Amino acid sequence: MANPYAVLGLSPDADDAAVRARYLQLTREFPPEQHPEKSAAVRAAYDKLKDLDARAEHRLFGGADDETIDELIDTAIRSGPTRRITLNELFRMAGVSGR
Amino acid sequence: MARKRPTAVVPRITVQSVEAELKKTDYSKALSLAARLVEAEPSVSHLACYTRTLTLCVDGYLRQGKVKSATETIRLAELFAQSHESQRPAVAATLARCGEFAKALALADVPATRMHIADLCMRRNRADGAPAEIKADFAIVQAAFRDYEAGRDDAVRNALGKIGLTSSFLSWKLFLRGLLAYSTNDAARAIENWQRMPAEGLANLLAAPLRCRIDPEFRRSLPADRATEFDRATENVFSGGLAGELREIQKHTGRDQDLTPIWKPVASLLPKLRAIQPSCVPRLASALYHIIVRQGRPPDLESYRSQFPAPADDPNYDRLRALACEATGEDQFAIEYWISYEQWLATAPAGWPPDLLARARAIVLQRIGRLIEDLKIADEAPAELRRAMAKMLGEPLEPSNFGNPDDYYRKSLELAPDRSEAACLLFDRLMRSQRWAAAERVATDFLARQPDELDLLERLMDALREQGRSVERLAIAKRASAVNPMDSEIEHELIQAYMAAARGHLFQGANDSCERTLAEAGPSREARYPAAFGSLRAILARSRKQSAEAEMLEAQLVGQPNLGPAAALYLSVMGQLAGLKPAQRKSADQRLRNALANAEPTASEAQSLLNAIIDLDFERVDFRGRATLDKKILALVERSVVSESSETEFESVLRTLMNRKNYKTVSTMAPRLAKRFPKSPVIPFIEIQANVLKSPGRRPTGTMLGKLSLARRLAEDCDRPDRSEILDAIKKIQATLDPFGGRFLFGGPFRGDPFDGDDD
Numbered sequence: 042m043a044n045p046y047a048v049l050g051l052s053p054d055a056d057d058a059a060v061r062a063r064y065l066q067l068t069r070e071f072p073p074e075q076h077p078e079k080s081a082a083v084r085a086a087y088d089k090l091k092d093l094d095a096r097a098e099h100r101l102f103g104g105a106d107d108e109t110i111d112e113l114i115d116t117a118i119r120s121g122p123t124r125r126i127t128l129n130e131l132f133r134m135a136g137v138s139g140r
Numbered sequence: 141m142a143r144k145r146p147t148a149v150v151p152r153i154t155v156q157s158v159e160a161e162l163k164k165t166d167y168s169k170a171l172s173l174a175a176r177l178v179e180a181e182p183s184v185s186h187l188a189c190y191t192r193t194l195t196l197c198v199d200g201y202l203r204q205g206k207v208k209s210a211t212e213t214i215r216l217a218e219l220f221a222q223s224h225e226s227q228r229p230a231v232a233a234t235l236a237r238c239g240e241f242a243k244a245l246a247l248a249d250v251p252a253t254r255m256h257i258a259d260l261c262m263r264r265n266r267a268d269g270a271p272a273e274i275k276a277d278f279a280i281v282q283a284a285f286r287d288y289e290a291g292r293d294d295a296v297r298n299a300l301g302k303i304g305l306t307s308s309f310l311s312w313k314l315f316l317r318g319l320l321a322y323s324t325n326d327a328a329r330a331i332e333n334w335q336r337m338p339a340e341g342l343a344n345l346l347a348a349p350l351r352c353r354i355d356p357e358f359r360r361s362l363p364a365d366r367a368t369e370f371d372r373a374t375e376n377v378f379s380g381g382l383a384g385e386l387r388e389i390q391k392h393t394g395r396d397q398d399l400t401p402i403w404k405p406v407a408s409l410l411p412k413l414r415a416i417q418p419s420c421v422p423r424l425a426s427a428l429y430h431i432i433v434r435q436g437r438p439p440d441l442e443s444y445r446s447q448f449p450a451p452a453d454d455p456n457y458d459r460l461r462a463l464a465c466e467a468t469g470e471d472q473f474a475i476e477y478w479i480s481y482e483q484w485l486a487t488a489p490a491g492w493p494p495d496l497l498a499r500a501r502a503i504v505l506q507r508i509g510r511l512i513e514d515l516k517i518a519d520e521a522p523a524e525l526r527r528a529m530a531k532m533l534g535e536p537l538e539p540s541n542f543g544n545p546d547d548y549y550r551k552s553l554e555l556a557p558d559r560s561e562a563a564c565l566l567f568d569r570l571m572r573s574q575r576w577a578a579a580e581r582v583a584t585d586f587l588a589r590q591p592d593e594l595d596l597l598e599r600l601m602d603a604l605r606e607q608g609r610s611v612e613r614l615a616i617a618k619r620a621s622a623v624n625p626m627d628s629e630i631e632h633e634l635i636q637a638y639m640a641a642a643r644g645h646l647f648q649g650a651n652d653s654c655e656r657t658l659a660e661a662g663p664s665r666e667a668r669y670p671a672a673f674g675s676l677r678a679i680l681a682r683s684r685k686q687s688a689e690a691e692m693l694e695a696q697l698v699g700q701p702n703l704g705p706a707a708a709l710y711l712s713v714m715g716q717l718a719g720l721k722p723a724q725r726k727s728a729d730q731r732l733r734n735a736l737a738n739a740e741p742t743a744s745e746a747q748s749l750l751n752a753i754i755d756l757d758f759e760r761v762d763f764r765g766r767a768t769l770d771k772k773i774l775a776l777v778e779r780s781v782v783s784e785s786s787e788t789e790f791e792s793v794l795r796t797l798m799n800r801k802n803y804k805t806v807s808t809m810a811p812r813l814a815k816r817f818p819k820s821p822v823i824p825f826i827e828i829q830a831n832v833l834k835s836p837g838r839r840p841t842g843t844m845l846g847k848l849s850l851a852r853r854l855a856e857d858c859d860r861p862d863r864s865e866i867l868d869a870i871k872k873i874q875a876t877l878d879p880f881g882g883r884f885l886f887g888g889p890f891r892g893d894p895f896d897g898d899d900d
Contacts, residue, residue, distance in 0.1 A: 053491070054496075056493075093495055093496065093499050094503075094556075094559065096496060097496055097499035097500040098503060100453065101459070101500055101503060102463075104426050104429065108427040108430070109427055110390040110393060110427055112423075112427075113386055113420055113424060114375065114379070114386045114387065114390075116417070116420060116423075117380075117382040117383055117386065117417055118375050118378045118379045118383055125288060125289045125319075125323060126350075126377060127289050128285045128289070131346045132346065133373070133377070134346075134350075134370070134373040134377055135348055135373075136369070137263070137342070137345060
């Protein structure tokens with residue numbers, strides 16, 4: 042589960058109204074029927090920030106779910122180099138020696 | 141006559157036996173077996189087997205660096221191909237893959253041989269020794285790859301236009317076209333091109349890791365470990381090597397693992413991460429922070445501090461230490477660290493909006509109160525348990541001294557007056573110590589601010605029930621029901637509250653109020669508890685000297701199937717407490733005597749009687765002859781074993797008796813019921829629990845343990861809907877026997893409902 046502030050695109054000082062408004066905006070942009078994964082992520086993030094209690098709990102204890110090594114690996118892969126893969130790298134990826 | 145010696149059985153050579161030797165990489169034996177196979181019968185399949193063995197042996201020897209053996213095998217292959225024309229293309233392919241281009245082409249100048257020559261050129265990155273047309277196409281494909289790597293896609297397409305359908309580099313053309321599509325996220329086109337490549341070609345092998353990412357059907361066709369290998373390889377390339385290093389760290393972050401080995405890879409990763417993905421550095425710090433909370437030790441915190449700056453929200457690492465201590469059960473230290481953390485929060489650090497800060501402090505203070513409360517419970521534990529815990533921990537258990545949890549809850553409430561958790565915790569503590577008035581004040585103050593808070597409304601209802609304040613209880617129950625009319629538990633509470641209020645009015649002689657309360661409850665609620673409500677109506681009629689109506693109501697109630705004895709009990713008790721004269725109570729008392737004298741009551745009748753007495757106890761209804769009545773009820777319940785009731789009904793009776801701690805009655809009934817229902821796992825299981833709880837601390841006998849095993853076997857064999865629940869309960873008890881060497885301490889695991897999953 043990624044950082045809920047990042048998922049909703051909010052700053053850490055967002056209040057109830059800002060969180061709610063952003064949640065409704067994203068729900069309209071990503072209806073569950075068309076974007077099931079994204080809308081589930083938005084809903085989960087909203088649940089973590091929806092009121093003062095939830096936000097305080099999250100700030101005190103919630104980080105364990107926000108950042109995991111898996112998420113970092115995913116980010117590293119997704120935002121990795123934009124250059125093309127070289128032929129030598131293709132050989133290495135397939136585990137074929139010779140070049 | 142001399143006995144004939146048995147001849148040794150020589151295993152027959154088959155294609156499978158050759159394959160087995162190849163699998164074991166015993167190449168010389170595989171070759172020898174394959175040769176004998178051909179010698180015995182030169183069938184098509186045997187010839188193909190020999191050729192395949194030759195090919196795999198050459199590859200195997202080369203992999204092992206045994207060039208001489210490889211050369212000898214190639215020579216063997218050549219000789220074999222001379223005399224077996226059908227095997228020439230396959231042997232030529234092997235020769236081509238080994239760089240013997242001229243020999244390969246001389247043996248079989250076919251497209252497959254040329255494709256292998258082209259593949260080897262690509263693999264070696266040079267085309268010396270290859271035929272001229274292969275050299276020319278090699279140069280084109282090499283240039284096309286350079287253009288592809290530089291993002292000059294049009295140049296790639298132009299170059300590939302020169303590779304014709306008969307070119308030995310056709311598979312490389314398809315590969316490159318697929319790569320172009322892949323890099324523009326056109327998965328369908330990439331798959332389409334890659335699907336057309338010959339399976340045995342090198343290009344197909346190189347495309348596999350990328351194809352595995354976008355072609356689910358292809359992925360499914362691979363062995364799982366091969367697909368994972370491809371994933372790891374591509375991840376590493378795409379992440380610039382970061383994924384591999386992150387996975388190395390991740391390897392050590394499983395539950396209960398030592399974190400020491402992660403700090404070296406972290407140190408080596410950080411400079412690369414700062415250079416390639418700087419935004420990931422604080423994220424890695426955050427991930428590791430929480431990994432330390434979960435499984436770290438003090439040296440891990442030191443390693444963390446040497447590599448990362450202190451987190452803005454926890455500059456002194458008090459929160460980290462508190463959470464880590466909680467995770468390891470060191471609550472005393474956790475409290476100390478939380479206190480320090482709360483003190484830091486109280487300094488109003490930057491980056492905390494005031495309302496969020498107040499809320500965070502309230503949560504931390506409540507947590508401290510809760511931890512202190514748990515410690516205090518440990519302080520108050522029986523001496524035997526304290527001694528056992530001290531022995532286990534290797535240090536004396538000193539009573540904690542962190543102040544009163546009440547003060548933390550109150551401070552928490554001051555900071556966040558609308559948070560119900562602290563109010564509930566404070567209320568519960570006050571109730572446990574029977575400080576009714578203080579508890580009530582906490583609830584009413586909170587409800588003045590948050591009138592619809594169900595947690596507090598329900599607690600207040602309980603408190604009022606304990607004190608017998610039935611009218612106020614009913615008022616609160618109505619409020620709770622108005623907040624959530626669909627909640628079945630609240631509805632049950634409301635019915636109980638109506639009954640209690642009506643009963644209270646009746647006992648005080650306020651007959652009209654009783655009547656009004658019953659009318660307000662309504663017929664549908666009365667119908668859910670006919671014996672309890674009906675008896676109130678009958679006694680009300682008696683109080684009003686409406687004897688005929690009372691007689692009719694009593695007769696109706698007592699005549700109801702299964703409810704008769706319970707109704708008789710309610711009538712007798714209500715009559716007594718409503719202050720009826722002995723003459724008015726005579727018939728009700730007689731009905732109860734008759735019911736209790738029943739020689740063969742059903743399990744349902746026994747159950748309803750038990751439910752009635754439980755209800756009266758719960759409602760704190762005390763009356764004359766209570767103790768004697770209990771004995772008579774238990775005697776009646778015991779007599780029910782001979783009735784024609786079902787297994788489920790009897791199991792329910794046994795469970796109710798266990799909840800009431802009537803272990804002796806269970807011990808008497810269970811063996812007889814076990815004979816009647818030999819397939820029930822519940823009956824022997826409950827019997828064992830009753831026997832243990834009758835004399836806690838006593839070592840369970842062999843017979844009892846045998847019965848426990850029997851219960852487990854019966855549970856495993858049955859197909860009841862509650863099978864897994866029963867099995868879990870039995871396993872839990874069996875597992876509990878081991879840590880204590882078969883000794884039950886304080887009857888711990890057996891307390892409470894036998895099927896309640898809660899450890900409490």
